[in-house]
Amino acid sequence: MxxxxxxxxxxxxxxxxxxxxxxxxxxxxxxxxxxxxxxxxxxxxxxxxxxxxxxxxxxxxxxxxxxxxCTMADKKQIPPPDQFEHMVKYRRSTRRFKNKMPDHATIDRAIRMASYAPSGHNLQSVNWQVFTKRDDINRLAGMATDWMRHMLREMPNAPHAPVLKEVTQAWDQEKDLVLHHAPCLIIVHSRIQTGTEPTDAAIALAYFDLAALSLGLGCCWAGLFMMAAKLWEPLQQYLELPKGHQLHGAMMTGYPKFEFQRLPVRKQPIIQWRP
CATH class of the missing domain: 3.30.70.20 (Alpha-Beta Plaits)
Structure with a gap:
């Protein structure tokens, strides 16, 4: 109390x-x-x-x-707008990783930075699960691919069927288009209490994405994995989430194999200024 x-x-x-x-x-x-x-x-x-x-x-x-x-606040530590703008523009989704595992201290630091993300009612309910063993990550990607084969059998004409077919064919050729042979996979989950938890988790992962960048890591949101994990019971069982918890997001991370040289152009934001 x-x-x-x-x-x-x-x-x-x-x-x-x-x-x-x-x-x-x-x-x-x-x-x-x-x-x-x-x-x-x-x-x-x-x-x-x-x-x-x-x-x-x-x-x-x-x-x-x-x-x-509490650490004393120091506004001088806040990057000026030009540096922060460059950082968020520099951030790219990483799908090609070095064959080098980030140490636990580096991942732990990024998670601790991400734990300062805002959350509904300040519940700070996001739980983190970190996979660093190659066999585990390969098995997770394989089970996601099993779900895709199941979907192709059950719904061969579904709109997403061409993508699933490409991913499964690549897997048969030992190419992982689900988790991209990432050295580390991070998932976030929590018990639903107020309804803000999925949003809280997404914000926390976005914070992690930027925190990882500051530590020399690259990240990629694991969308295909999440599709499977939401629907495929064998995969859900393998994750062993606490009873009552829901999976909210997954992110690959590791050291980028390549370094981007330019900042790509983005669409202009659509902004409506209300009088």
């Missing part, structure tokens, strides 16, 4: 904690009386840490975090 303590000797009574609280469950300071949590604080607090993060004197201590546990 969330609780909040305020060090009155350190509090300067600026009221920032009460103003910034998204749930408005902190009473603003009045006169010489410091702010304090409202009676409903424990019920409605979402453990976002805004109150602790905003306090200039570190006077607040939340049951989920103390000011001393």
């Amino acid at each position: 969330p609780t909040l303590k305020i060090n009155e000797s350190a509090c300067i009574k600026d009221g920032l904690c009460a103003t910034i609280c998204p749930m408005q469950i902190i009473t603003p300071p009045k006169g010489g009386i410091p702010p304090e949590p409202k009676p409903e604080f424990s019920k409605w607090c979402i453990n976002c840490g805004h109150c602790v993060a905003i306090c200039p004197t570190g006077a607040l201590s939340h049951s989920s975090m103390d000011a001393s546990q």
